[in-house]
Amino acid sequence: MNVGRATGSNALALWRQRLFSTPVQSAITLLLMAFTVWALAPLVRWALINATWVGETRNDCAPGGACWVFVKARFGQFMYGFYPPMERWRPNLLGIVALLGLAPLFILQGRARLRLGIAVLLVLPPLGIWLLGGGFGLAAIETRQWGGLMLTLFIAVYAGLIAIPLGILLAIGRQSRLPLIRTIAVIFIEFWRGVPIIAVIFLASLLLPLIMPANVSVDRLTRAVVGLGLVIAAYMAEAVRGGLQALPKGQAEAAAALGLGYWQTTGLIILPQALRISLPAMTNEFIALIKNTTLVLVVSILDLLGIAQSSFADPAWVGMNMEAYLFSGTIYWLICFALSRWSRSLEAGGPKGH
Amino acid sequence: MLRRLLYDSKVRDLFWQIVICAGLIGLTVFFVRNASQNMVNAGIASGFDFLWRTSGIDVPFVLTGYQPSGSIWSLFWAGVANTMFVSLIAMVLSTLLGFVIGLARLSSHWLLGAVAGAYVEFVRNIPLLFFVLFWYFGVIAALPAPKDSISLFSALFLNNRGLTVPSANDGTVFGLALAAIVLAGLLQWLVMRRAAARKAATGQDTPVLAIGLVLCGVVPLLALMLATRATGWDMPQAGRFNLRGGFVIIPEFVALLAALVTYTAGFVAEIVRGGISAVPKGQREAAASLGLKPGQILRFVVIPQAMRVMIPPMTSQYLNVLKNSSFGAAIAYPDLVSLFMGSALNNTGQAIEIIAMTLAVYLFFGLIVSALMNWYNARIALVTR
Numbered sequence: 001m002n003v004g005r006a007t008g009s010n011a012l013a014l015w016r017q018r019l020f021s022t023p024v025q026s027a028i029t030l031l032l033m034a035f036t037v038w039a040l041a042p043l044v045r046w047a048l049i050n051a052t053w054v055g056e057t058r059n060d061c062a063p064g065g066a067c068w069v070f071v072k073a074r075f076g077q078f079m080y081g082f083y084p085p086m087e088r089w090r091p092n093l094l095g096i097v098a099l100l101g102l103a104p105l106f107i108l109q110g111r112a113r114l115r116l117g118i119a120v121l122l123v124l125p126p127l128g129i130w131l132l133g134g135g136f137g138l139a140a141i142e143t144r145q146w147g148g149l150m151l152t153l154f155i156a157v158y159a160g161l162i163a164i165p166l167g168i169l170l171a172i173g174r175q176s177r178l179p180l181i182r183t184i185a186v187i188f189i190e191f192w193r194g195v196p197i198i199a200v201i202f203l204a205s206l207l208l209p210l211i212m213p214a215n216v217s218v219d220r221l222t223r224a225v226v227g228l229g230l231v232i233a234a235y236m237a238e239a240v241r242g243g244l245q246a247l248p249k250g251q252a253e254a255a256a257a258l259g260l261g262y263w264q265t266t267g268l269i270i271l272p273q274a275l276r277i278s279l280p281a282m283t284n285e286f287i288a289l290i291k292n293t294t295l296v297l298v299v300s301i302l303d304l305l306g307i308a309q310s311s312f313a314d315p316a317w318v319g320m321n322m323e324a325y326l327f328s329g330t331i332y333w334l335i336c337f338a339l340s341r342w343s344r345s346l347e348a349g350g351p352k353g354h
Numbered sequence: 355m356l357r358r359l360l361y362d363s364k365v366r367d368l369f370w371q372i373v374i375c376a377g378l379i380g381l382t383v384f385f386v387r388n389a390s391q392n393m394v395n396a397g398i399a400s401g402f403d404f405l406w407r408t409s410g411i412d413v414p415f416v417l418t419g420y421q422p423s424g425s426i427w428s429l430f431w432a433g434v435a436n437t438m439f440v441s442l443i444a445m446v447l448s449t450l451l452g453f454v455i456g457l458a459r460l461s462s463h464w465l466l467g468a469v470a471g472a473y474v475e476f477v478r479n480i481p482l483l484f485f486v487l488f489w490y491f492g493v494i495a496a497l498p499a500p501k502d503s504i505s506l507f508s509a510l511f512l513n514n515r516g517l518t519v520p521s522a523n524d525g526t527v528f529g530l531a532l533a534a535i536v537l538a539g540l541l542q543w544l545v546m547r548r549a550a551a552r553k554a555a556t557g558q559d560t561p562v563l564a565i566g567l568v569l570c571g572v573v574p575l576l577a578l579m580l581a582t583r584a585t586g587w588d589m590p591q592a593g594r595f596n597l598r599g600g601f602v603i604i605p606e607f608v609a610l611l612a613a614l615v616t617y618t619a620g621f622v623a624e625i626v627r628g629g630i631s632a633v634p635k636g637q638r639e640a641a642a643s644l645g646l647k648p649g650q651i652l653r654f655v656v657i658p659q660a661m662r663v664m665i666p667p668m669t670s671q672y673l674n675v676l677k678n679s680s681f682g683a684a685i686a687y688p689d690l691v692s693l694f695m696g697s698a699l700n701n702t703g704q705a706i707e708i709i710a711m712t713l714a715v716y717l718f719f720g721l722i723v724s725a726l727m728n729w730y731n732a733r734i735a736l737v738t739r
Contacts, residue, residue, distance in 0.1 A: 018464035032465050180371040194720040195713045196680035202695050206705045210392050211385035291481035325488050336479035
């Protein structure tokens with residue numbers, strides 16, 4: 001079977017071989033096809049064929065089909081939540097700046113890439129908070145007005161900014177030869193990995209204000225981001241540990257023989273190689289983080305799924321549950337699927353260099 | 355002298371550990387002082403006395419015999435029971451579905467593999483909360499009203515208020531059946547030990563599976579039937595507007611279970627596929643050349659080796675199911691988090707005690723599941739000399 005050269009009758013033979021080689025195989029094929037048609041045909045009919053694409057209100061929608069007018073009318077909310085429409089250029093600008101800053105990282109090599117990476121890491125996060133939150137010349141916008149896809153990405157990125165460095169530190173701590181540090185790292189990791197994330201979000205929203213001095217108030221969104229960041233840090237630590245354990249011991253010994261100290265060995269020899277090995281696993285944890293951002297719903301922060309959920313209450317658009325779910329679900333799926341493909345291609349590429 | 359001390363690695367190790375320990379203690383003291391100050395300011399009590407107060411919280415789905423007039427302590431146990439109930443059923447069903455999908459992915463039939471692969475790719479890249487909400491607000495809310503219930507053998511009724519199943523007039527018979535199942539399981543375990551010893555000694559097979567089916571299936575069923583002969587069944591009946599009788603499994607449970615099973619099965623399928631593909635092809639070929647039949651190859655050669663690869667990730671999947679059952683809080687399924695960390699916390703305001711108790715339950719069960727899986731793993735591990 002040569003798939004690459006299968007043309008004309010060859011292709012036909014190939015598909016016959018795949019689907020109808022024996023009577024049992026043919027029976028399975030027909031059964032599966034019937035099942036697929038039975039399951040998908042109503043969906044396709046509803047979502048595409050009978051759907052209404054143009055119009056302004058609910059009345060423009062034909063019954064028996066999806067009402068995509070609803071998504072069009074509420075597109076702004078799905079993307080930005082209740083962020084003031086006049087200020088929506090700010091998240092847009094942030095997105096463009098982030099793309100422009102990150103794109104060269106895939107092109108540049110070596111030292112230039114490292115320098116740009118550090119610059120992006122130092123500049124973008126504060127810039128993002130300033131652009132979205134305001135202050136210093138921009139109108140202040142409270143976090144309870146943030147929402148939609150913008151908020152989902154914000155939570156994922158900022159919780160990731162807590163989780164990745166903390167996770168790396170914890171993984172190094174777990175491998176440390178100092179027993180006390182090892183114990184602290186193990187307890188921290190196993191505790192956060194052992195409890196449900198939903199409970200952690202409740203915990204963060206209840207306990208963070210309690211353990212801070214009375215005059216310090218912690219923003220609701222900050223609490224959720226910190227809670228998520230702590231849990232994902234524990235999972236990240238386990239992903240990084242895999243990479244650390246995969247490194248041959250000789251690497252550290254050779255570095256020590258060259259006279260490098262502990263931090264030099266870790267920072268210049270161990271981590272660069274270990275992180276390269278654990279990058280696929282870390283990407284998978286990041287996908288899990290994106291999926292878990294939806295849990296902020298329980299403390300009534302309206303991310304993409306929360307906005308979809310809250311739209312059911314709109315009297316002008318009653319009964320749009322399926323449209324809202326299909327639209328938001330597709331966005332989640334596209335983001336996570338793209339990331340998981342990337343992670344898999346990293347895995348296939350394997351560790352380079354050493 | 356001082357210089358030598360400064361560069362001594364033991365001294366340095368001790369120094370850094372003391373620094374980090376002092377930092378952590380300082381941080382903890384800072385947090386605890388703030389918390390006690392804030393609690394005094396807000397007038398929140400502390401201590402575990404609240405557990406004996408009357409809860410007054412109405413729970414729509416109770417397995418423990420909890421009453422709103424009971425204590426908060428009994429509410430805690432009602433939550434634990436509901437969490438365990440949905441988790442255990444979800445673990446069993448997602449294992450079954452996951453095995454089917456994982457094996458389908460490996461099948462030589464191209465389309466079957468493709469459909470199973472599509473399912474896995476679909477499920478794994480969507481948040482679990484999405485499935486929970488989708489099943490609850492999308493699917494179950496769209497089911498017919500109770501008067502137009504979908505009925506199965508006129509015994510099961512599915513509608514947008516949940517699933518109504520027959521129940522016994524006297525609930526204790528279920529306890530009896532449960533005891534019979536446990537007893538049968540113990541007997542079966544003894545039979546399997548005897549059969550293994552016999553096989554080792556004489557090479558003869560014992561029909562373990564048939565004995566097991568009789569013991570674990572027929573015996574408890576007979577016990578249940580005999581017991582309900584005395585008390586009678588409480589069958590759901592279609593009334594004009596509503597169903598009467600039977601036991602109602604609330605829609606929150608159905609939605610949470612469906613979401614947990616469909617989601618987790620995608621992950622189990624990947625574990626099964628990984629485990630089976632990890633068995634070298636030569637093992638199968640060698641078994642075939644020894645004259646083993648395909649079923650025997652799978653049972654005696656492939657699966658025992660695949661299990662070794664599958665057990666660690668399956669452990670974490672089971673723990674995930676337990677933790678993910680807390681997603682029920684989003685649709686008000688009365689699990690531990692939603693009853694105790696939600697309702698009880700709102701009523702009493704004692705955040706620290708309640709959060710600590712809730713997390714302790716998950717950590718405790720997590721430890722038990724890990725210990726059981728470690729024990730099983732050690733039993734089936736490769737014995738090397």
